[in-house]
Amino acid sequence: MTSKLERLLAGGTVAWDRALVTDGLSPEAVAQITAVTPAAPDKTWVVIDHDAPAGSVAVAEQQKALLDWARRAGTVFRSGRGIGYALLLEAGLTQGEIVLSGGSHAAAVGAAGAVGLSLPPAELARALERGQVSLPPAPLLRLAVTGTLSPYLSVRDLAWTLIQSGLCRGKAVAIHAPQLTPAQAMDLCGLLGTAGAVTAFCAEADAPADETVDLSALRPMAVLPGDAGQTAPASGTDGLRVNQVFIGGCGGGSLEALRETAALWRGRTVCPYVRVMVAPATSAVYIQALEEGLMDVFLDAGALVMNQGCSACWAQSQGRCDQAEVFVSTGSINCAGWAGKAHNGIYLTSVRRAAQAALSGSLYES
Amino acid sequence: MEQTFRSRVWQLGDNIDTDIIIMTKYLAKASLQEMVPHLFEPLRPDLAARLRPGDAIVAGENFGCGSSREMAASVLKTAGIRCIIAKSFAKIFFRNAINNGLLLIECRDLYDRCREGDTVEVEVGRQLTCNGTAYPIPALSREVLDILRYGGLVPRMQALDKSALAAPAPRDTLRDTHRPGHTLAEQLLLHNTGAEDLRPGDVVTVRVDEAVLHDIYAPYIFQQFRDMGFDRVFDPERVSVMVDHLYPTCLDDDPRCFRYSRRFQDEYGVKRLYVADGISHQLALEERLAAPGRIIFGTDSHTTTYGAVGAFATGVGYTEMASIIGSGQLWIRVPSAIKVVVNGTLPMGVFPKDIILRVLGDLTAAGAIYKSLEFTGSAIRQLSVSGRAAIANMAVECGAKAALFAPDEKTAAFCGVDLADCDWLRFDEDAPYERVLTYEADTFTPYLSCPYGVDNVHPIRDVAGTPVDQVFIGSCTNGRLEDLAAAAKVLEGRSIAPYVRLIVTPASKAVYREAARLGYLKTLVQAGAMVTHPFCGLCQGRSGGLVSGDQVVIGTHNRNFIGRMGSPAARTYLASPAVAAASALEGRIADPAPYL
Numbered sequence: 010m011t012s013k014l015e016r017l018l019a020g021g022t023v024a025w026d027r028a029l030v031t032d033g034l035s036p037e038a039v040a041q042i043t044a045v046t047p048a049a050p051d052k053t054w055v056v057i058d059h060d061a062p063a064g065s066v067a068v069a070e071q072q073k074a075l076l077d078w079a080r081r082a083g084t085v086f087r088s089g090r091g092i093g094y095a096l097l098l099e100a101g102l103t104q105g106e107i108v109l110s111g112g113s114h115a116a117a118v119g120a121a122g123a124v125g126l127s128l129p130p131a132e133l134a135r136a137l138e139r140g141q142v143s144l145p146p147a148p149l150l151r152l153a154v155t156g157t158l159s160p161y162l163s164v165r166d167l168a169w170t171l172i173q174s175g176l177c178r179g180k181a182v183a184i185h186a187p188q189l190t191p192a193q194a195m196d197l198c199g200l201l202g203t204a205g206a207v208t209a210f211c212a213e214a215d216a217p218a219d220e221t222v223d224l225s226a227l228r229p230m231a232v233l234p235g236d237a238g239q240t241a242p243a244s245g246t247d248g249l250r251v252n253q254v255f256i257g258g259c260g261g262g263s264l265e266a267l268r269e270t271a272a273l274w275r276g277r278t279v280c281p282y283v284r285v286m287v288a289p290a291t292s293a294v295y296i297q298a299l300e301e302g303l304m305d306v307f308l309d310a311g312a313l314v315m316n317q318g319c320s321a322c323w324a325q326s327q328g329r330c331d332q333a334e335v336f337v338s339t340g341s342i343n344c345a346g347w348a349g350k351a352h353n354g355i356y357l358t359s360v361r362r363a364a365q366a367a368l369s370g371s372l373y374e375s
Numbered sequence: 376m377e378q379t380f381r382s383r384v385w386q387l388g389d390n391i392d393t394d395i396i397i398m399t400k401y402l403a404k405a406s407l408q409e410m411v412p413h414l415f416e417p418l419r420p421d422l423a424a425r426l427r428p429g430d431a432i433v434a435g436e437n438f439g440c441g442s443s444r445e446m447a448a449s450v451l452k453t454a455g456i457r458c459i460i461a462k463s464f465a466k467i468f469f470r471n472a473i474n475n476g477l478l479l480i481e482c483r484d485l486y487d488r489c490r491e492g493d494t495v496e497v498e499v500g501r502q503l504t505c506n507g508t509a510y511p512i513p514a515l516s517r518e519v520l521d522i523l524r525y526g527g528l529v530p531r532m533q534a535l536d537k538s539a540l541a542a543p544a545p546r547d548t549l550r551d552t553h554r555p556g557h558t559l560a561e562q563l564l565l566h567n568t569g570a571e572d573l574r575p576g577d578v579v580t581v582r583v584d585e586a587v588l589h590d591i592y593a594p595y596i597f598q599q600f601r602d603m604g605f606d607r608v609f610d611p612e613r614v615s616v617m618v619d620h621l622y623p624t625c626l627d628d629d630p631r632c633f634r635y636s637r638r639f640q641d642e643y644g645v646k647r648l649y650v651a652d653g654i655s656h657q658l659a660l661e662e663r664l665a666a667p668g669r670i671i672f673g674t675d676s677h678t679t680t681y682g683a684v685g686a687f688a689t690g691v692g693y694t695e696m697a698s699i700i701g702s703g704q705l706w707i708r709v710p711s712a713i714k715v716v717v718n719g720t721l722p723m724g725v726f727p728k729d730i731i732l733r734v735l736g737d738l739t740a741a742g743a744i745y746k747s748l749e750f751t752g753s754a755i756r757q758l759s760v761s762g763r764a765a766i767a768n769m770a771v772e773c774g775a776k777a778a779l780f781a782p783d784e785k786t787a788a789f790c791g792v793d794l795a796d797c798d799w800l801r802f803d804e805d806a807p808y809e810r811v812l813t814y815e816a817d818t819f820t821p822y823l824s825c826p827y828g829v830d831n832v833h834p835i836r837d838v839a840g841t842p843v844d845q846v847f848i849g850s851c852t853n854g855r856l857e858d859l860a861a862a863a864k865v866l867e868g869r870s871i872a873p874y875v876r877l878i879v880t881p882a883s884k885a886v887y888r889e890a891a892r893l894g895y896l897k898t899l900v901q902a903g904a905m906v907t908h909p910f911c912g913l914c915q916g917r918s919g920g921l922v923s924g925d926q927v928v929i930g931t932h933n934r935n936f937i938g939r940m941g942s943p944a945a946r947t948y949l950a951s952p953a954v955a956a957a958s959a960l961e962g963r964i965a966d967p968a969p970y971l
Contacts (some may be wrong), residue, residue, distance in 0.1 A: 057876075061905065062845075062876065062878050062905055062907075062913065062919050062920035062921075063918075063919075063920060063921050063922070063941075064625055064918040064919065064921065065918070065921055065941070066921055066922075066923050066941040066942050067923075068921075069921050069922050069923035069926070069941060069942070070923040070924070073922075073923050073924065073926065076874055080874055086873060086874070088874075088876055089876055089877070089878075089903070089904070089905040090903070252630070253624075253630075281637075281650070282637070284622060284623070284624065284630075284633060286623055286908075292900050292901070292903075295900050295906070296897050296900050296901065299891050299896055299897055299900075300897070304887075304891060305888060305891070308884050308887065308888065311650070311651055312651070313622070313623055313651055313908040314887075314908050315623065315907065315908060316878075316905035316906055316907045317900075317905065318905070321623070326625045326626075326918045326919065327623050327624075327625065328623060328624060329624040329625060329626055329627050329629055329630065330624070330627075330630060331627050331628070331629075331630040331631060334630060349627050349630075350627055351627070352627075
């Protein structure tokens with residue numbers, strides 16, 4: 010653990026290294042943030058990724074406010090290039106970098122060992138202005154991950170098992186999991202952050218672990234509709250008829266996830282009654298997937314290939330559902346009313362289970 | 376229908392288009408009643424709440440121009456509008472209104488002599504009176520009166536003896552003899568009906584060769600079809616359902632349309648259901664639903680696109696489509712025709728889109744109402760089918776019923792037919808054209824439709840340098856391989872301007888795949904584009920790139936009406952893909968020539 014991180018977790022004030030401002034912020038947050046002059050514009054990233062391209066005039070207004078601010082202040086600006094966290098990782102983050110964000114997923118940058126912090130809007134605005142950030146003191150939890158994942162389990166089963174245990178809540182989690190790929194680490198760290206960890210990041214085992222988790226002992230998990238904390242063992246979802254499937258977002262938009270999906274779908278077609286969308290996380294992933302012929306597999310299978318970005322994880326204008334539809338998603342948000350005003354049917358699963366649900370038209374417990 | 380009534384007048388101007396009457400984002404709502412509060416929203420947001428049953432609308436030229444959306448008529452009817460009095464009506468709107476039992480009165484003189492709030496007294500079939508002056512009402516045709524007498528097309532079809540409907544005739548051989556002295560439209564209608572002779576204004580009943588249905592109207596088509604009392608479609612092989620507007624689902628009403636789209640196949644055995652394959656008008660070409668000699672109707676105004684391969688193709692509303700798929704036939708009036716001759720060679724940087732924009736600017740939005748727009752000349756012959764499709768696509772924007780190109784070797788190769796079988800369909804020196812426009816292509820420059828009308832066309836030199844916020848390359852007008860190729864050429868190895876958004880939507884999966892194979896998509900993504908799945912996309916203005924305030928959009932699509940891109944103050948320019956790409960590059964409207 011770096012001394013900077015030690016100071017931060019002890020309640021001290023440190024200079025941050027990167028700040029991410031996206032169109033996922035509320036209008037109030039956008040107003041607060043665009044009212045300040047950023048202390049370090051070259052380290053401030055304004056990324057339009059959530060509702061891209063804009064699904065309403067209101068969203069377009071927010072995006073315009075962010076664009077104007079970015080332009081005025083001379084920040085880094087990326088629009089329609091993909092998910093902000095993934096873009097930061099592609100640009101290269103280093104161990105111990107402090108990365109601020111207004112979104113709940115900030116810990117996703119932990120895949121590179123960076124420390125992603127989700128801040129409330131007022132604090133983010135203050136930190137942008139000052140160039141420094143402080144937090145209430147938080148304990149460090151050293152987590153060792155042992156064993157290997159069976160092909161039928163995913164890193165999400167690890168994340169949801171941890172979330173269900175409450176182990177990471179309120180803590181900064183340093184994860185030693187060399188067997189995980191960067192894409193898996195991004196998903197894991199992001200999910201832990203969303204579920205109440207102060208942050209989560211990959212780290213060397215520089216001290217004995219406080220907790221150990223064995224990947225071989227995991228059971229298949231899913232998140233039932235209504236609340237991302239509502240994890241449950243996947244039983245109770247056996248044979249559920251599915252209406253929409255989304256593979257993308259921080260958990261399913263990586264090249265690795267697209268390759269996994271293509272491998273399952275090659276030579277097959279998705280169930281005709283299911284709406285199926287695949288969204289590459291970034292422009293770079295999009296191009297690589299094109300070159301590997303993955304898009305052809307998705308199109309052959311009858312799925313939609315969406316533009317790079319948050320797509321139907323954000324679901325405000327891509328992947329809307331009505332009434333009693335079942336929406337299986339590799340995203341990280343599933344609250345009631347999220348993908349449709351009258352809708353409460355988002356099931357969060359692994360890429361594999363989502364891909365299988367697209368083929369069969371049903372979600373199974375494993 | 377009542378013989379005499381009095382109505383309070385609401386006054387609206389010229390070219391009140393269907394996006395103004397009811398925006399695309401409301402069309403998938405489950406009931407017409409839910410759409411009533413949104414009437415005229417982009418132009419007069421306070422008007423809908425003030426409308427009262429029994430009111431009348433008095434308008435200028437070309438009322439109801441634009442899309443084939445029947446909601447423009449049926450929602451007005453649901454709101455209780457008693458009649459619409461206009462200098463002229465767009466023809467798809469006209470039919471949709473009649474089919475809903477909504478009385479339309481063509482009157483050139485009332486508009487300039489009345490004011491909003493006046494009362495007009497209408498003696499149906501005789502005259503209307505306002506402020507002490509009487510104006511004669513033109514007689515309605517027999518066919519229109521027939522429908523109005525029943526109260527609309529649904530009751531008219533309910534009264535139809537379904538058992539007396541002829542089984543669909545086996546497809547006639549394409550081959551026919553040329554009939555001299557007729558326009559292409561007349562030749563097609565003669566071929567279809569077997570009539571001895573036809574003149575503009577005659578009413579004929581055509582056998583429908585292909586019917587193309589769209590997801591956005593599926594629930595309404597389905598319901599009308601059932602209400603009419605049909606229990607089977609006339610020919611499951613000649614009906615296609617295209618899920619192209621609302622998938623991916625962007626609004627909460629969309630999943631319902633997705634479900635209803637499938638029901639035509641599930642419940643009525645319709646063979647061809649295209650889901651996630653691309654825009655209907657592109658698929659109809661690729662799948663060879665459009666072919667020389669055919670008469671085709673679609674629930675979308677850009678059905679005129681198929682004229683590129685010598686099909687008489689036009690847009691209809693959902694009620695009319697229900698009657699079509701039930702009966703296999705439709706009454707239409709023979710249109711008169713305008714010939715457009717384009718000779719010479721297009722200069723570098725000038726594309727087929729520029730040809731149609733130039734023509735639209737010259738004809739204006741009301742300049743070809745109910746005409747067949749027929750294209751010929753050496754420059755036209757040089758165009759690929761893709762280029763001809765771009766031209767035919769936008770013919771509806773000047774009110775044309777159909778756009779037509781005579782089949783040639785390119786058509787035959789594209790459609791997989793023998794030219795000898797369809798060269799009876801050809802231009803004839805003795806054919807009577809109402810008007811002939813002649814152009815030298817060598818004099819053309821890039822053109823743009825400027826806010827807020829498709830016919831507000833300017834050469835690029837008038838508007839170059841205008842800063843742009845967002846660029847759209849796609850749609851049934853210009854989403855084909857040639858179009859993506861032009862955009863990729865401009866953007867190869869370059870990046871778009873830093874604060875500009877570029878959205879690229881290929882017109883079909885086949886176009887997407889080929890564009891991917893040829894490296895165009897990689898070029899476009901590297902340049903900074905968002906590439907979407909092939910579908911109608913942003914052109915509709917429901918989602919996927921709406922803009923706020925007075926932002927500027929330049930797109931390769933076909934409509935730039937007020938409010939279409941979201942904010943009523945947003946300004947949309949229409950142009951060729953090359954111009955759009957160059958504009959994304961520079962961040963302002965730009966001539967593509969230096970980049971080609």
